Amino acid sequence: MNRRQFLQGSLTLAGLSLVGCPSGRTPTLEGTVVGASWQRGHRLREASELKTGQRLRTDVAILGGGVAGLSAAWRLRRAGLEDFLLLELESDLGGNSRAATYPASRAPWGAHYLPVPTLESRAVIELLKELDVMDEAGQCREELLCHEPQERLYLHGRWQEGLFPTLGATRRDLKEWGEFQAEIERLRRLRDRQGRFAFALPAPLSSPEWLELDGLSMKAFVGQKGWTSRRLRWWLEYACRDDFGCSLEQTSAWAGLHYHAARPPADQLLVWPEGNAWLTDRLAAPLQERARTGCLVRSVRTDGRRVITRVEHREGAFEVESRRAIFCLPSFLRPFVLEGDAPERFTYAPWVVANLVLQRGDEAACWDNVLYESPSLGYVVATHQSLATRPGPTVWTWYRPLTGNPVTEREEMLARPWESWRQEIVSELSRPHPDLIDRLERLDVMLLGHAMVRPVPGLRASKALEAASQPKKGVHFAHSDLSGFSLFEEANYHGARAAEEVLAALDKRSPSLL
Amino acid sequence: MQPLILVSVFLIATCGLIYELIAGTVSSYLLGDSVMQFSTIIGVYLSAMGVGSYLARYIGRGVLQRFVQVQILVGILGGCSASVLFLVFAHGTGFSLVLYCLVFAIGTLVGLEIPLVMRLLKDELEFKEIVSQVLALDYIGALAASLAFPLLLVPHLGLVRTAFLFGLVNVGVALAFLMRFPPTRQASQLLLAQAVLAFLLLAAGLALSERLTTLAEVQMFPDQVLLARSTPYQRLVVTQRSGDLRLYLNNNLQFSSLDEYRYHEALVHPGLSGLENPHKILILGGGDGLALREVLRYPTVTEITLVDLDPGMTELFSRHPLLSKLNEGSLRSPRVKVINADAFVWLRDNPGSYDFVLVDFPDPSTFALGKLYTISFYAELKRHLAPGGAAAVQCTSPLFARRSYWCILKTMEASGLRVRPYHVFVPSFGEWGFALIGPSRPGEHLPAGLRFLNQAALAALFEFPLDMSSLPVEVNRLSNQALVRYYEEEWRAVAQ
DSSP states (O other), rough: OOOOOOOOOOOOOSSSSSOOOOOOOOEEEEEEEEOOOHHHHGGGGSSOOOOOOOOEEEEEEEEOHHHHHHHHHHHHTTTTTTOEEEEEEESSSGGOOOEEEEEEOEEEEOOEEEOOOOOOOOOHHHHHTTTSSOOTTTTTGGGGGGGGOOEEEETEEEESSSSSSOTTHHHHHHHHHHHHHHHHHHHOOOOOOTSSSSSSSSGGGGGGGGGGGGGGBHHHHHHHHOOOOOHHHHHHHHHHHHHHHHTTSSSHHHHHHHHHHOOOOOOOOEETTTTTTHHHHHHHHGGGGEOOSSOOOEEEEEEOOEEEEEHHHHHHHOOEEEEEEEEEEOOGGHHHHBOOOOOOOOEEEEEEEEEEEEOOOOOOOOOOOOTTTTTTOOOEEETTTTSSSOOOOOOEEEEOOOSSOHHEEOOOOOOOHHHHHHHHHHHHHTTTTTTHHHHHHEEEEEEEEEEEOOOTTTTTTTHHHHHSOBBHHHHEEEGGGGGTTOOOOHHHHHHHHHHHHHHHTTTOOOOOOO | OHHHHHHHHHHHHHHHHHHHHHHHHHHOOOOOHHHHHHHHHHHHHHHHHHHHHGGGGOOOOOOHHHHHHHHHHHHHHHHHHOOOOOOOOHHHHHHHHHHHHHHHHHOOOOOOHHHHHHHTTTTSSSSHHHHHHHHHHHHHHHHHHHHHHIIIHHHHHHHHHHHHHHHHHHOOOOOOOHHHHHSSSSHHHHHHHHHHHHHHHHHHHHHHHHHHHGGGGGGSSSEEEEEEOSSOOEEEEEEEEETTTEEETTTTEEEETTTHHHHHHHHHHHTTSSSOOOOOOEEEEEETTTTHHHHTOTTTEEEEEEEEHHHHHHHHHOOOOOHHTTTTTTTTTEEEEEEEEEHHHHHHHHOOOOOEEEEEOOOOHHHHHGGGGGHHHHHHHHHTTTEEEEEEOOOOTTTTTHHHHHEEEEEHHHHHOOOOEEEETTTTEEEEEEEOOOOTTTTTTTSSSSOOOOOHHHHHHOOOOOOGGGOOOOOOTTTTTHHHHHHHHHHHHOOO
């Protein structure tokens, strides 16, 4: 199974400005915990009167520069609406798709791949065609498809190909795995009378008929099926941790099955050294001065005719008056910013991402390298798509979702010093790579407090997602959390959807991409 | 005096047999035919011992000193024997002469030992005691040596270190004698100095033998190892056996000098001779300069670029006398520019089009090498072909790895190249396959001086019998590496 990406910035994303480049070889390992914008973000909790400075006027204000916000801007531009202003807290656009830059390679700070889209992800397909990733026939450029060997798993002291732990598996393990795959194959084909898939990507296009699965946890679902294989449970939980930052128990069965059933059996991945920053950089490039970074959105007020957004910036506060606004920040911020708006049930998993700069990669490395029954998700190799036949300097990006109670996990995460993360990461990866410390030049850690919305049981079935997606008095909403999970396709869908709502409201006619 | 001498007899008997076994083993490794090697070496050694025993009668006074001198000399000669033999074999000529001279010299000195020892004991024991004790220990020492040598010494120490170790034993005996019977005269001081010097020499040899033992890799190769070296990219081993030079990269045979002309003529000429006026040529891989040698037969060719990953390889084949003789100094030709780079990356980063491109990479045995056989690679190759240009590609064996071969062909076609499959029989490899892109009339202008290809042989290259004919296979992509999987399955089956 493939790791999926997680998306769209939250205020606790850390800034990239502190990422330094290693200057030469030093005997001790260098590195930092990068970024601290969460401290600025937390000022939203304080009530304070802002002295307003200048007032800017625009047709559309886009609040948030992650994938949803960038997709909304992209969609407006495609319809010829150029009068908009995008506001972003961090110094770089991209949200969870931002990247680090090292001499050896660029490397992701979060989302690191995009599966070749399913036919339902029409906006993503249009975007990929525009960026010349996909041709008119729907074929993706081969050099961007993840090269083989793609995935390997470390168990019993050795690497095996593929992520399901087949090395030393019992007949029962394999039988249950086979049963799971057969079940997924059945679910993959399920459609309602209107032809909607039970599990569609983007998720809002799914049929509501199978939503009772959302009341169940993935763990309960596995229990109902009578599957007891430890390996199968590990593998299923790996998928949930990878995609949602959740344990089996925290994941709704609908979401857990969506991971597998919404895509074709052997889906191909588009990968780049910098991960999905390759995409967001290209979405951001044409915006120029229409995107402003370092902007903390303090409040959004609306009277139905116009929307006033008050913004804090180091060069002074200002206001944006717009006919419409697209709110592309994570939904948990809405009570702090929008008067009288308090969507419920949204919770977020914290993540730790580390970039390890290595003098020399591993000849046998796959793109994705996972350790069986390890708290982390393993690492991906930034230079995997290199055409060279010998391993050179590289960057490994290591991921760990914190799947305990989000509130306590977040506090503990922010309190841990760099040395403690280094200790954890180096000792874990030294198991398969005993010489790691000799090759490791730098280790930077990114702490993401609200990295991913958690698709807990009941979130979708409660209709909270639909309710939170409805526009309110000129403010439209777009974020992957409105789909209940953090995927590029979902963020892009909501960005394009909200932009199309705005286009319709402003009488700009344009054929839908949804 | 008596106990020291008797212990010494045991030790020197062991040493003597060890040297004999080392000589036999080294020559068997290096020259093959172990029955012949062991027979002749035992013969020469025993007869030399006879000569030594006979010569003992000419030693009059100073038996003790002569014995010490013999020990030092045996220690040096025997101790260095294995390394000297390997080095002579790798870098010099006249291996057999050196081998038999060394065996004869050691044998003669060992032959001197027993008569001298008996004379040292003649004042202490009765004659019948001397003979029975000395000979008994001599034979028991031989038994110890013959058991320890195959069971302990060769497996754990290797030949070179074993030799140095027993050389130290001989010199140790000499030193023990000098200590036990302290020298009084100046000549004896000199002896002590010699023994200490010999001891240091052998100890140094033992310490440095790690480097010398790489030569013991001969065990892995059927023939004499002429040269073995590790570059950052691969392990290069060149072997030789009566005029047959062979190159192994990471233990895979790359060519045998006896039949490489078949391979390289088949790789180069069908394509290149089909062009009217080829000027610019690109060779990817082929750091041995052998395909280059064939390309240089065309006088119209003015500019050849050879891209090979490993500078160790191209330097070796341009400098080593035997190897550059084999490629006729092709790598030093003024028409050639050698670039050491990763071929795929170089191709992507460098513009330029070529009249003829030769692709001669190692077989797709790893995912890294598999990249060089993908649709993306062939698309790059196509970009670098001049209008009307041609190319030839080595494609592994269509007989042993039939699906791999056709997978490569199908991949090239999928990249938009028009490809003709052909193959040649190379005795040291078996049936080998290639792919030809372009020219309409292969073989139109065959150069003079070929050893294999004529028009009839050329036509036969393109005929495929049933057991090598096309099969349904997947296209090899960076994103599936289908070829590496075919290749692994097929060659594993061959190995079994």
